[in-house]
Amino acid sequence: MxxxxxxxxxxxxxxxxxxxxxxxxxxxxxxxxxxxxxxxxxxxxxxxxxxxxxxxxxxxxxxxxxxxxxxxxxxxxxxxxxxxxxxxxxxxxxxxxxxxxxxxxxxxxxxxxxxxxxxxxxxxxxxxxxxxxxxxxxxxxxxxxxxxxxxxxxxxxxxxxxxxxxxxxxxxxxxxxxxxxxxxxxxxxxxxxxxxxxxxxxxxxxxxxxxxxxxxxxxMRRVAVRGTQVAGREIAEGDVVVLDIVAASREDRVxxxxxxRAAGGSVQLxxxxxxxxAFGAPPRxxxxxxxxxxxxxxxxxxEPRTAFARLHHRDAPLLLPNAWDHASAAALVADGFEAVGTTSLGVAAAAGLPDGAAATAATTVALARQLGDGGLLFTVDAEGGFSDDPGRVAELARQLWAAGAAGINIEDGRDDGALTPVELHMAKIAAIKAAVPGLFVNARTDTYWLGCRQAETERRLAAYQQAGADGVFVPGLSDPAGIGALAARLDVPLNILYTPAGPTVSELAGLGVRRVSLGSLLYRSALGAAVAVARAVRDGRDPAHFTGAAPSYAEVQAFGAPGEG
The missing domain is CATH 1.10.630 (Cytochrome p450)
Structure with missing residues (x-):
C-alpha cells in the first residue's frame, strides 16, 4: 500500500x-x-x-x-x-x-x-x-x-x-x-x-x-489511524507524518x-x-x-565545566609542566603544552623566599596576574592556601580567579612535617568551591611523603572529594599497583607526580591517571643547566652540550621576558 x-x-x-x-x-x-x-x-x-x-x-x-x-x-x-x-x-x-x-x-x-x-x-x-x-x-x-x-x-x-x-x-x-x-x-x-x-x-x-x-x-514520526486534518492538509488513514523537532523548537515561545532556572533543586521553565x-505535547x-x-x-x-577541567577527562592524561615565572610558562605553551602549573618551590626560590611560607602569597598572586595578562591557561600551586582560615583561603581563590587562573592546587602537608586535620582541609576546599565554583580544585595529600600510606590516603581523598574537590593529587605514590587501585576507587581525576624512576606517562594512563605533574623538576633542571654552563666556561670546556636547546635572545624576547643587551 x-x-x-x-x-x-x-x-x-x-x-x-x-x-x-x-x-x-x-x-x-x-x-x-x-x-x-x-x-x-x-x-x-x-x-x-x-x-x-x-x-x-x-x-x-x-x-x-x-x-x-x-x-x-x-x-x-x-x-x-x-x-x-x-x-x-x-x-x-x-x-x-x-x-x-x-x-x-x-x-x-x-x-x-x-x-x-x-x-x-x-x-x-x-x-x-x-x-x-x-x-x-x-x-x-x-x-x-x-x-x-x-x-x-x-x-x-x-x-x-x-x-x-x-x-x-x-x-x-x-x-x-x-x-x-x-x-x-x-x-x-x-x-x-x-x-x-x-x-x-x-x-x-x-x-x-x-x-x-x-x-x-x-x-518524530506519526501514523494516521483515521483520516484527519493538520495545518490545512488532509491526512488519510495510513499516511505518515514526519515532524522536524529541531526546526520547530527554534520557533518556540520562551x-x-x-x-x-533551578528552583528548589528542580529545573523549571x-x-x-x-x-x-522534545517532550511531546498532550495527550502524549x-x-x-x-x-x-x-x-x-x-x-x-x-561534568567538567571549563576548558581546563575537560583536559582531565580524556583518554590521555594531562601532562602539566610547572613554571616559575612568565618566561618559563610562555616557553612551555609555545612548545605546545596546553596548560601549565606553577611550582611553589620555583616561585619561592626565584623570589628569595622559603617554600611553604605565607610570605610567598603575594608573589604567587603577582605571577598569576602576569600569566593571566598573557592569556595562558594555567593552574596555581597555592601550597596550603597560605592560611588556616578557610575565609582567607577563599579570598585567595577569588584573587587567583580574577587574575585568570583556571585551577588551584591546595595541599594538606605542613611545614612542621604534620598533616592538616582532615576537617580543616575539607573546610578550605568547600570555601574555595563556594567562593569560585568554576575554579578547578586539585586537593593534594602528602600522606605518602610523610609515611602514612594507603589507608590514610584513601580516607583523606574520600573526604576531599566529598568537600567538592575536582581532582586529587598524591605526590610520592609511584607503585603501579597502588596507583591503579587508587584510581579505580576515585570518582574524580587522579594526579600523580612524575618521577624519572617511576612509570612513564603512557603507563600512568593505562593505570587510570588523568593528570601528570612535573612539580619542581623543570626549575631544578634549569638551575642545574645554568650552573653546568657557567662551570664549563670557567673550566675551559665547550658548553655546547648544555646550550644546544637554549632559546635564542629573540625567542625569549617574544615570550615577553625582559632582557639585557
Missing part, C-alpha cells in the same frame, strides 16, 4: 499534529503484529519468551486509545514516587567512575530511586535494549528484555505484573536515551561557548537553550527570563514558556519531563 508522507517543521503545526488523537507513534518497520502473540503468560515473571517486539507491543509509547491511557497511568504512578529534585541531587552526588557512560548512570540512579532490585544490572540491560527500542532487532536485546522482566515483574505486586514490568522498562529505556542525549548536546553547547577558564552558563539556562537549539529528539517539543506529553531535567541538571553539575 502506498502511503503519503507529510513533513511539518513549524512549531504550531508540529504541536497540532502531536495533539491530534488520530496520529499515533509509528511502530518500527516489520513490527506490526509482532510481539502481540507472545509466549509470556499472565503471572509468568520468568521472562521466557520476552523480546523487544513484545516490549513495544506492551508499552504506552506504541499504544493508542484505552491501552495507551492505562499504560501511561502505570508510568505516571511510578514517577509519582520519585522527587525530581532528589533525583538531581542523587545523580550529582552518587558514585560513578570517571568516564562512565552517561546512560548507565541515568538508569542506575532512576532505578535506585524507584527501589528496583539490582540497579546496576538493570542499567546495563536497559542500555542494550535502548539500542534497538525505536527500530531494529538484536538477540542480545531480546535476552536483556527477558532479564529485565525476570527482575522487575516480581516486584510489581499487581494484577498484571507483566504490563507493569513493561511500563517500568519503557520508562527506563526512554530515560536512558533521551536524557543522555540531552546531556551530550548540552555539554557540546557548553564546550562551544566556554572560554578557557570561565565556567559555562548556569545549568538551567544551558538546558533551556539546548532544548530550543539542539534538542535530544530530532524527528517566557520572561528567557531560560530554564520560565512562566509563559511553551513546553519544549512526556510524564517524566521534570525527572529528565533533574537528571540532566545533576549530570551536568558533575
Amino acid at each position: 502506498t502511503r503519503t508522507v507529510h513533513e511539518l517543521d513549524r512549531s504550531a503545526d508540529v504541536r497540532a499534529a502531536l495533539a491530534d488523537p488520530h496520529l499515533v507513534p509509528e511502530l518500527p518497520p516489520g513490527d506490526e503484529g509482532r510481539g502481540r502473540h507472545t509466549l509470556l503468560k499472565p503471572g509468568d515473571s520468568s521472562g521466557r519468551g520476552a523480546s523487544v517486539a513484545w516490549l513495544r507491543a506492551s508499552v504506552s509509547r506504541f499504544s493508542s486509545g484505552e491501552s495507551h491511557a492505562r499504560r501511561r497511568a502505570l508510568v505516571e504512578a511510578e514517577l509519582r514516587r520519585v522527587d525530581p529534585a532528589e533525583l538531581r541531587r542523587a545523580v550529582a552526588a552518587g558514585p560513578g567512575a570517571v568516564g562512565e557512560e552517561v546512560r548507565i548512570r541515568v538508569v542506575r540512579t532512576l532505578a535506585e530511586a524507584l527501589g528496583l532490585p539490582e540497579p546496576q544490572a538493570v542499567a546495563e540491560a536497559v542500555a542494550v535494549v535502548a539500542g534497538v527500542y525505536f527500530g531494529g532487532t538484536d538477540p542480545a536485546a531480546d535476552a536483556a528484555v527477558a532479564e529485565l522482566v525476570e527482575l522487575l515483574a516480581g516486584e510489581a505486586g499487581g494484577a498484571d505484573e507483566l504490563e507493569v514490568a513493561a511500563s517500568r522498562i519503557c520508562l527506563l529505556v526512554q530515560a536512558c536515551e533521551a536524557t543522555a542525549a540531552l546531556v551530550r548536546h548540552a555539554t557540546a553547547g557548553a564546550a562551544a561557548s566556554a572560554t578557557a577558564a570561565a565556567p559555562d552558563r548556569p545549568v538551567g539556562e544551558l538546558l533551556g537553550e539546548t532544548l530550543r537549539r539542539d534538542p535530544p529528539v530530532r524527528v 517566557g520572561p527570563g528567557g531560560a530554564a 520560565p512562566p509563559g514558556s511553551e513546553v519544549p517539543l 506529553e512526556c510524564p517524566g519531563r521534570e525527572h529528565a531535567l533533574g537528571l540532566a541538571a545533576g549530570l551536568l553539575e558533575r
Whole structure:
C-alpha cells in the first residue's frame, strides 16, 4: 500500500499534529503484529519468551486509545514516587567512575530511586535494549528484555505484573536515551561557548537553550489511524507524518527570563514558556519531563565545566609542566603544552623566599596576574592556601580567579612535617568551591611523603572529594599497583607526580591517571643547566652540550621576558 508522507517543521503545526488523537507513534518497520502473540503468560515473571517486539507491543509509547491511557497511568504512578529534585541531587552526588557512560548512570540512579532490585544490572540491560527500542532487532536485546522482566515483574505486586514490568522498562529505556542525549548536546553547547577558564552558563539556562537549539529528539514520526486534518492538509488513514523537532523548537515561545532556572533543586521553565517539543505535547506529553531535567541538571553539575577541567577527562592524561615565572610558562605553551602549573618551590626560590611560607602569597598572586595578562591557561600551586582560615583561603581563590587562573592546587602537608586535620582541609576546599565554583580544585595529600600510606590516603581523598574537590593529587605514590587501585576507587581525576624512576606517562594512563605533574623538576633542571654552563666556561670546556636547546635572545624576547643587551 502506498502511503503519503507529510513533513511539518513549524512549531504550531508540529504541536497540532502531536495533539491530534488520530496520529499515533509509528511502530518500527516489520513490527506490526509482532510481539502481540507472545509466549509470556499472565503471572509468568520468568521472562521466557520476552523480546523487544513484545516490549513495544506492551508499552504506552506504541499504544493508542484505552491501552495507551492505562499504560501511561502505570508510568505516571511510578514517577509519582520519585522527587525530581532528589533525583538531581542523587545523580550529582552518587558514585560513578570517571568516564562512565552517561546512560548507565541515568538508569542506575532512576532505578535506585524507584527501589528496583539490582540497579546496576538493570542499567546495563536497559542500555542494550535502548539500542534497538525505536527500530531494529538484536538477540542480545531480546535476552536483556527477558532479564529485565525476570527482575522487575516480581516486584510489581499487581494484577498484571507483566504490563507493569513493561511500563517500568519503557520508562527506563526512554530515560536512558533521551536524557543522555540531552546531556551530550548540552555539554557540546557548553564546550562551544566556554572560554578557557570561565565556567559555562548556569545549568538551567544551558538546558533551556539546548532544548530550543539542539534538542535530544530530532524527528518524530506519526501514523494516521483515521483520516484527519493538520495545518490545512488532509491526512488519510495510513499516511505518515514526519515532524522536524529541531526546526520547530527554534520557533518556540520562551517566557520572561528567557531560560530554564533551578528552583528548589528542580529545573523549571520560565512562566509563559511553551513546553519544549522534545517532550511531546498532550495527550502524549512526556510524564517524566521534570525527572529528565533533574537528571540532566545533576549530570551536568558533575561534568567538567571549563576548558581546563575537560583536559582531565580524556583518554590521555594531562601532562602539566610547572613554571616559575612568565618566561618559563610562555616557553612551555609555545612548545605546545596546553596548560601549565606553577611550582611553589620555583616561585619561592626565584623570589628569595622559603617554600611553604605565607610570605610567598603575594608573589604567587603577582605571577598569576602576569600569566593571566598573557592569556595562558594555567593552574596555581597555592601550597596550603597560605592560611588556616578557610575565609582567607577563599579570598585567595577569588584573587587567583580574577587574575585568570583556571585551577588551584591546595595541599594538606605542613611545614612542621604534620598533616592538616582532615576537617580543616575539607573546610578550605568547600570555601574555595563556594567562593569560585568554576575554579578547578586539585586537593593534594602528602600522606605518602610523610609515611602514612594507603589507608590514610584513601580516607583523606574520600573526604576531599566529598568537600567538592575536582581532582586529587598524591605526590610520592609511584607503585603501579597502588596507583591503579587508587584510581579505580576515585570518582574524580587522579594526579600523580612524575618521577624519572617511576612509570612513564603512557603507563600512568593505562593505570587510570588523568593528570601528570612535573612539580619542581623543570626549575631544578634549569638551575642545574645554568650552573653546568657557567662551570664549563670557567673550566675551559665547550658548553655546547648544555646550550644546544637554549632559546635564542629573540625567542625569549617574544615570550615577553625582559632582557639585557
